[in-house]
Amino acid sequence: MGERQSSGGGMEAIYFDSGDDADELITALQSEGYTTRLARDGFAGEDDSDDRAWVLVVEPFDERVSEMVDVYGGWLPGDDRPAADPLELPGEPKRLKD
Template sequence: MRHLLVFADRDDAEEVAETLAEWFPPLGLPPVVRETLAGEDDAEDAQWVVVVEGLAEGAVARVGELAEKYDGWVESD
C-alpha cells in the first residue's frame, strides 16, 4: 500500500522524509514531490507530498503522528 504524507511546507516534507529514512532504513529516502490540489489554479496552493511505499501496517499510526507534528496528514491509496 502507498501512503502519501501531505504538507504545506517543502522544508517540513523534506525533514519528514529524512526522519522516515532513519526510522525505516530498508525503505530508503522517500521522494518528495509537489502536488497541485484538484481544482486549484494558483501554484501557491500546491502541497508537498512524501510518497511512502512498503510501510508495515503497524507503522502507519507512528507515521501519522509524525505528519501531524508538522501540520500534515496521511492519505492512503
C-alpha cells in the first residue's frame, strides 16, 4: 500500500474520514500506476488525534483521480459540487406490536 506519514504536504490532496476508504482508493490507484502517500492531518481546533483526517496525495493528480474520489468516500478541499442527497429518515420512532 501507500507510504503512511504523520503530516500532509502542500500538494493537491484527497481527504477521508476513514483510513479503510483511503486504503481502498490507494489499491485502485496503484493498480493503475499512480504513486500515493497517505498521512494524518488535523484541522484547526482539533485536539484529539483520532479525529484527524486521512490525507492522500496522488501523483500525478489528474481527471481520473478526481472521478474516483466520490466513489471511495473522499473529498477535495474547496470542492463546490453539491453533496449527495441525504438519506430519508423516519419522522417518528417505529412502534413494535406486542
